[in-house]
Amino acid sequence: MRMSRLFGTTLRHDPADAELVSHRLLLRAGLVRAIAAGIYCYLPLAYRSMRRIEEIIRQEMNAIDGQEVLLPVVHPAELWKESGRWFSVGPELVRFEDRGGRDMVLAMTHEEPVTDLLRREVSSYRQLPLLVYQFQVKFRDEPRSRGGLVRVREFTMKDGYSAHTDFEDLDRFYPYVRQAYENAFRRCGLDVVVVDADPGMMGGTASHEFMVLSEAGEDTLIHCQGCGYAANAEAARFAKGDPVGGDPLPLEEVATPGMKTIQQLADFLGVPTRQTAKAVFYVDQDGGIIFAVIRGDLDVNEVKLGNALRATELRPATDAELEAAGIAAGYASPIGVKGVKVVVDDSLVGAANLVAGANRAGFHYRNANFPRDFRADLVTDIALARQGDTCSVCGGELADQRGIELGHIFKLGTKYSQAMGATYLDPDGQEKPIVMGCYGIGIGRLMAAAIEQHNDDKGIIWPPAIAPCQVHVVGLNLDRAEIAEAAESVYESLGKRWEVLYDERSEQSAGVKFNDADLLGLPVRVTVSARSLKAGGAEVKARWAAASEVVPLERLEEAVEAALASWPGPQ
RNA sequence: CGGGGUGUGGCGCAGUUGGUUAGCGCGCAGCGUUUGGGACGCUGAAGUCGGAGGUUCGAGUCCUCUCACCCCGACCA
Incomplete structure (x- = not known):
């Protein structure tokens, strides 16, 4: 490809509204708009x-017998009503009517059409297991997109769906997908960590996320240096330690004027925060108040x-809502509450003589004991x-880090097959629901993460495997015919083996060309x-190397080969 | 949805207490000189000042409404 003909211009200045490194570089290098x-x-x-990334993923999916398909971006709402997500998913699902007034949705994921296909095509256990996948656009009307390609509303995803006769077969197959994912990310030049995750709106029994560690990430990971346990903070488990013991004493009301925080309260009464019970309130999708009770030194994971509640929506309750429910904010008590759903964290089981609210402004109880003094739903x-916090696996100390979620795999189970009637006949002629798994990777986000992970102050440093081109030929002094000829023949000969971008622009100075080359960040520059x-020839320089x-x-070909092979990252 | 911010040629920005014909750098086009780290000269094109309404003799500038985008939070496979 000739640089003079390349569609897309590089920007000399940083765009004003790009904060993330990857966003800045994607814009400056003329990659996205x-x-x-x-x-x-x-x-x-x-x-x-992106096509290179797709090809790597395609190979890994095919290697575990995946079959590529293409499913529609527009779905009839009926499918989503059948699965229940028409009702359970919020405004991030774009809904519209076609000209006939029929409800339609823009695909934000593809479980529904896949399950529909499965129920039409699969009738026998003999057809299982199977894996289908696609590269397709999704649209999610996120309330807030940000960070360039890291979080977008429209994006291409590789999504895959497996179908099995039973959970055992899903359990058997799942590790192959996980391995395929690890292979794919490594081949894309990325270091990822695999963490336990929350299945969220997808439902299902287990899921894992593939994360690139980055301060730009929106997820918090919890991991243990000792044993390697790693999880999304949303799902992370930890050891809460033994409860404060002792013989239960009689409940006793004490005045605690002005004590608004757990810390103040604990100091005032001379007890550790772990001997208090903290009350936190939420409202669910039906407007019902949820009363969450947890040990004072811990926080509630929404x-x-x-x-736990199978709630589709949960938000903190307002003071007005609490008042209407007869709850004294700041002094709320699980003791004697009525008409709310009480959820007690297991940290309170066996804890003796806690300090809890008295549901009367300015007063608390001492010596509250669960379940003696209050019930739990x-x-x-x-x-x-x-x-x-302490690792529940090995007792080591947990640390947290930020990460960008690149992939997510789920054991869906029968959530969709049951809801939509996707069944097969087993060898005994019994009709059974298909057991499913689903597996996603965001393509654009992966590309952005690669840039986020591989760059310097001059620009992008593409991992060779996913670089738009491997070689950037820079021609200088091209007004001299013999030099133009030499550069042209280098372009042509290297082009037989690699994708080559040839900077043959005549009106640009050497400095502009070198700076553009560094900004675009193709792996090997040949001047x-x-x-x-x-x-004596051409200058060869790897983008990540200082020397040329x-x-x-x-001997250019072998030199380019060696330069590509010197890539220091994963491959 | 709450809080904060920004909208002026393609990009980055300036524009005073309201006052002629709205500027600067980069980029772009033409001509010439240039080519190892963002060259130089000359000439030139390109702007409904986000939009609507209002105040005023006069609005990029003041007021009201509105739209878009960015950041923080809420939210989120």
Whole structure:
């Protein structure tokens, strides 16, 4: 490809509204342009990289017997009503009517059409297991897109769906997908960590996320240095330690004027925060008030709480709502409450003589004991893991880090097959629901993460495997015919083996060309100039290397090969 | 949805207490000189000042409404 003909221009200045490194570089290098918030046009160089990423993923999916399909972007709402998500998913699902007044949706994911296909095509256990996948556009009307390609509303995803006779077969197959994902990310030049995750709106029994560690990430990971346990903070487990013991004492009301925080309260009464019970309130999708009770030194994990309640929506309650329910904010008590759903964190089981609210402004109870003094609709783990907490696996200390979620794999189970009637006949002639898994990777986000992970102050440093082109030939002094000829023949000969971008622009200075080359960040730069020819050939430089070498033209190919092979990142 | 911010040629920005014909750098076009780290000269094209309404003799500038985008939060496979 000739640089003079390349569609897309490099920007000399940083765009004013790009904060993330990857966003800045994607714009400056002329790779993408925004057309609306979270909606991007992908220019030739970006699309080349995305196709390379897709090809790597395609190979890994095919290697585990995946079959590529293409499912529609517009679905009839009926399918989403059948699965229930028409009702459970919020405004991020774009709904519209076609001209006939029929409800339609823009695909934000493809479980529904896949399950519909499965119920039509699969009738026998003999057809299972199977894996289908696609590269297709999704649209999610996120309330807030940000960070360039890291979080967008419209994006291309590789999504895959497996179908099995039973959970055992899904369990058997799942690790192959995980391995395929690890292979794919590594081949794309990325270091990822695999973490336990929350299945969220997808439902299902287990899921794992593939994360690139980055301060630009929106997810918090919790991981243990000791044993390698790693999880999204939304799902992370930890050891809460033994409860404060002792013989239960009689309940006793004490005046605690002005004590608004747990810390103040604990100091005032001379007890550790872990001997208090903290009350936190939420409102669910039906307007019902949820009363979450947790040990005073811990915080509520809203995701865990929502999952435990099977709530589709959960938000903190307002003071007005609490008042209307007869709850004294700041002094709320699980003791004697009525008409609310009480969820107790398991940290309170066996804890003796806690300080809890008295549901009267300015008063608390001492010596509250569960379940002696208050009931619970649900007792479970609803605690948020934090840096410094104790690993539940090995007892080590947990640390937190930020990450960008590139892939997510789920054991869906029968959520969709059951809801939509996707069944098969087993060898005994029994009708059974298909057991499903689903597996996603964001293509554009992967590309952005690669840039986020591989760059310097001059520009992008593409991992060779996903670079738009591997070689950037820079021609200088091209007004001299013999040099132009040499550069042209280098372009042609290297082009037989690699994708080559040839900077043959005549009106640009050497400085502009070198700076553009660094900005675009193709892995190997080959400079053909009066100086290089005089020195005996062409100058070869890897983008990540400080040094360059002049190589005789007849040995260029092996030099480029060696430079590509010197890539220091994963491959 | 809450908080904050920004909208002026393609990009980055300036524009005073309201006052002629709205500027600067980069980029772009033409001509010439240039080519190893963002060259130089000359000439030139390109702007409904985000939009609507209002105040005023006069609005890029003041007022009202509105739209878009960015950042923080809420939210989120």
